[in-house]
Amino acid sequence: MMEEFETKMFLDGKSERTVEVYSNSVKEFFKWFYDSYGNVEYKKLYRENILEYKSYLKNIKKSSHSGNNLCPKSINSKLSALICFNELMEPDNIVVSKRDLIKIQAEIVSPTSITKKEIEEFRQIVLQSEGCAAKRNFAIVTILAYAGLRISECLNLRKADICLESNQLKISAGKGEKARIVIVNSKIVSAVKEYQKTDHMESEWLFHNSRGERLNQTTINRVFKLCCPEGYDITPHTLRHFYAINAVSSGIFTIPEIANQMGHSSIKTTMRYMNPNLEEIRKKVEQL
Template sequence: MGNLNKSTLLVNYEEQLMIKRYSYNTIKTYKSCFKEFIDFYPKKNLNQMKNSDIQRFMIHLIRRKNIARSTQNQYINAIKFYFEKVLNRPKETYQWHRPRAVKKLPHVFSEQEVMLIIKSIKNLKHRCIILTIYSAGLRLSEVLNLRISDIHSKENCIFIRDAKGNKDRYTLLSEKLLLTLREYYINYKPSFWLFEGANAGRYSKSSVQAIFKRALVKAKIGKNGTIHTLRHSFATHLLERGVNLRYIQTLLGHNSIKTTEIYTHISKQNLKKIASPLDFLII
């Protein structure tokens, strides 16, 4: 590991991520991946690592942990960051095989199913969290990072700060959500974060995931789904109601329209508008 012990190495690594203004979640993920990498080679000098050493680590992850393709890419990016940003080596194309992305259509709830999920949640705070995610198309981390000041009621919008890719954006503020948020504010009186847990800290991810899982069971919806499915549903339902794809791209905070275009493949309402060529034949 060279002249640096493991703890110092990780501190330096984290500092470089912070200097480069990586998001909190990315820093946490990269640091965890990199720590696992250096633990795998406790006696090796990282500065003298070869591509074959990294390849061996990747094979270990695939064989022993059966990691997903997206997770494998996270490990690769975390290790790549160390060599290029911490050691200041010039960028190069490493001979590490990145897994081919599997293009799967996301699961989506129907509007009826979303309504059943929301109705099954009786706790006001819990219902507000789920309503906010669906009505604004938010990621889980984004709803937990919301501050009270991010709700712009006069402009009917919500400000999303430091989202994926360190980007800020505005998204929709539903009138129904605003009414529920006002009731929630009166009852819970949050001090800084919109949704606060113990000691006025941010509400935890695991708590929101548990809320959603319970709601899914109570609503008796026989579909696999996660919190992120609500975001997919938001985009799909907007598209089905005729909202321009470019607007949806902006609301979701996608860099590329190609990312947003996936929802054109899962919108059943749009499929209904297209007639099969068979329907034009006289038979």
């Protein structure tokens, strides 16, 4: 059944990452189902089961990372997987829908405390790291910091998607399967060119492993963990946040231009990133 569900998700146009996340979430639901009800044969989804599972997620389930109760966003992600499962596998028996998602008040993104100097320090550490992948990783970090791409968008870049002569990257399948053109600066052009000089692998992917396969996000997360200086909290998403702050504080870009670069369908989403870092806030507070 899970294999059929995954196949239907692919046919429905879901990304590889979405298929993986939704599949794992539905498996988690079935584990809860059999842990709760024993060896009762699963026949179909029931509204009663959905409501009990939602209560379990809200009141009992703990985060494997923090040990705290799940946040509304995590709960909604798991419920969204069940909504998809219901729609694709049992379309004549809809018992869970978007109306079951927990309403979340849009919050301002926490002010970033990472400065450009710290980002540059991190980039240099990545470049000077040992191994043949240093130039590749440096190019990835540079793209994330100075083009504002999501990590999935960066790793999904094909060699045909980049045109260094015109300083352009083509994002073929961004969030929501939206395509866009991103203009990049000379830092990115230089980093990618130097990486390409060392890339002799026949692969369609711009960033790939030693077998020519698309690079896994786990590999990049490991790079960040190993190269991030002590006391810093730099992640792929931190670099995307940094890009937004850096772009708006430059005074050169308009909000709609930044939204287009970052792939936001609404400038309201972009505005959530428009917070100065904590040090800038402290300086302004002292001037009151």
